[in-house]
Amino acid sequence: MKQTTIAKQVELSGIGLHKAVVVRLRLEPLDAGSGIVFYREDQAKTI
Secondary structure: OOOOOOOOOEEEEEEOOOOOOEEEEEEOOOOOOOOOOOEEOOOOEEO
């Protein structure tokens, strides 16, 4: 299967749906074969 990644980092911010607090989403390119990795910055934890 052919793999691709995003070319550069993208960051979005906005108001959360349920708690109405500011939230931030950041997408970063990774090496091929890394899969999709979720990281909770507030808890310093990879999910």
